[in-house]
Amino acid sequence: MRDFSYLRAGSIDTARQAAALPGAMLLAGGTTLIDLAKCGVAQPDTLVDITHLKGLDRIEIGEHGATIGALAKMSHVADHADIKSRLPAISEALWQAASAQIRNMATIGGNLMQRTRCPYFRDPANFSACNKRQPGSGCSAIGGVTRGHAVLGTSDACIAMYPGDLATALVAFDAAMHLGERKLLVDDFFLLPGSTPDKEHAIEPGEMITAIEIPGSAAARRSTYLKIRDRQSYEFAAASAAVGLELEADGRTIRDLRVALGGVATKPWRARAVEDALKGKVLEPEAVRAASQLSVEGAVDHGANHYKIELAPRVVARAILKLGETA
């Protein structure tokens, strides 16, 4: 790992100012950044450590929803009694991510800045072509081993999969982030790769995520995160779904439905076509399975990742039907 200088921020403002300088990066839990620095992917000149800032780890939750400080640890949010009862999909997405040790280190704000696990992106020593790392250098994944790559939201420049779980649940429930004075929907924070896969987030130098806001809703209260993977634990999703469901008073007609996919796209993927197809309909397996197919509309595979196009709709359908049984 290349050396860098270390600066411990004493306030949010000094952190923002220091991180706005060329070559500087914010350091929170470090679970992505230190790893990528060891891989030679991240080459910061200065790391601005924000983990000693006070008051940014609060978790506030009520009828209106939840506000979670950017420095709250994944494990603390996952185990929070009110998050579990009022926003179960958020808790489930968190405890099924990474390992207990990583969840004790990684922060909510840092989690949203997590980078792709594309093995070509992570290995500059062996693969010089990567448009995300080096704009214009090409893509080593296209034509390579693609089992873990995206089938939705890809471009000719990049097919790297967004690996996070939390953000998938956040976009399903219209969560927003606080960037100082500015508020931004999490869905708008993540950018499609297009012709500029190096630009992943709609965040400017000098901006810092300070909190996440999740609106309360009946669908968020009755929600789940279903994650399917190659091994049972400590693994990224082969396909996952964050789903929330609200039924009419008759107990069978769908009033509100939220669906987002993980493990299959270049960003957290809200599946509004599935939501629209099922709202107002009676919750029954045939209709749910048919509508869930719409979650992969427009999907493009690169050979070995074709299975995701079959798997994702099944994961969506299973999650919706599971919620339907918990009336």
Added chain:
Amino acid sequence: MTKTTIPVHLDINGHHHELQLEPRVTLLDALRERLGLTGTKKGCDHGQCGACTVHIDGERVLACLTLAAQAEGRAITTIEGLAREGELHPVQAAFLEQDAFQCGYCTSGQIMSAVACIREGHAGSDEEIREYMAGNLCRCGAYPHIVAAVRQAAQEFAA
């Protein structure tokens, strides 16, 4: 180019240490290379195996992805700090009794993780133990005995 170092004060197993380190030095390398605390192991060095698990302020974390400088002002516990007055920690004793290791390389990390797992309340069933110990890999495949050791220690604490 001269290497720039910074002063880093670390509180490890109740002892205070003053070091001069390059900012890039991880807590893992500071423990092993500078302080001779080699009980904490370097496996993958990328946060994938759990061999370097230590506690910071009572919570289990990975020393390989923590900068030593970040750990300043926090209470660090390593495997060397578990035993009390020559008496093994109950989790250490349970690992011996259940024969929960073969080559032993992952064992300090497994034990540090298990102590925290039990304290967190995540050792209520074999299924829960497997889920919450998943961040510690054992390439010898001693998993059934590791689960048995964690179960035994958890029951002893509950008794």
